[in-house]
Amino acid sequence: SARESRDARPPAQDGLDPQGQAGRRRVRDIVRAPGAGVIDTQLVVFAGVSLLLAVTPGPDMAVVTKNALAHGRRGVLLTTSGIALALVAWVTATAVGLSALLRTSGDVLFALKLVGACYLAYLGIRTLLESRQRPADLLAGAPPAAPAHAVFRQGFLSAISNPKLGVFFVTFLPQFVLPGQAVLSRLLVLGVIFAVIGYLWMNLYGLFVTRLREVITAPRVRQWMQRVTGVVLLGFSARLAVERI
Secondary structure, eight states, X not given: OHXXXXXXXXOOOGGGOTTTHHHHHHHHHXXXXXXXXXXXXXXXXXXXXXXXXXXXXXXXXXXXXXXXXXXXXXXXXXXXXXXXXXXHHHHHHHHTTGGGHHHHOHHHHHHXXXXXXXXXXXXXXXXXXXHXXXXXXXXXXXXXXXXXXXXXXXXXHHHHTOHHHHHHHHHHGGGGOOTTSOHHHHHHHHHHHHHHHHHHHHHHXXXXXXXXXXXXXXXXXXHHHHHHHHHHHHHHXXXXXXXXX
């Protein structure tokens, strides 16, 4: 009879019902797995901290200011691209363990500090000289022509020669690597996030400075803006030279 046929049907088993109870249970296990959801939270926290660090004034921001005043929007994009490439290089060095040398080798750290301090001093002096040598360009309001590779190189060298970035990455990034995760890929992801946030913020800041440059047409005021930037670069140079990292 129909009733006996219904009663004779075997009950659904988990192993034979992948779309039923077994499938639903697997979904629940994944959702409730240890660490699920923690990764997203960690990335959000990391992104927030990275943003706070990005908006903190530093040598890179001073270099962006210098090139925004001297070369306009083109200078901003080239400078921030150089900085971003340097950040990616530092992250890669951290991921493969090269940045750890900065913590163990005092000679390497001192040499890199010296190079970074000298380069910032060079940029500061050059900025002060440019503020005196180009009054006609300031009056015309047109950014003086400069080779793209030279402006890009300034951003790259200012960041790659800063040993504080290497020490920062080697101590900061591992805190956001969870147990059981692939360390190399995780560090690279964190580094890319940090570089992207820094790149976006630096461009936003640089475009603001460029806009300020376009609004302020008085040559003397703009010369003073360049001079202040030059002094700030010299200050960061002195700080990097004497600061204990």
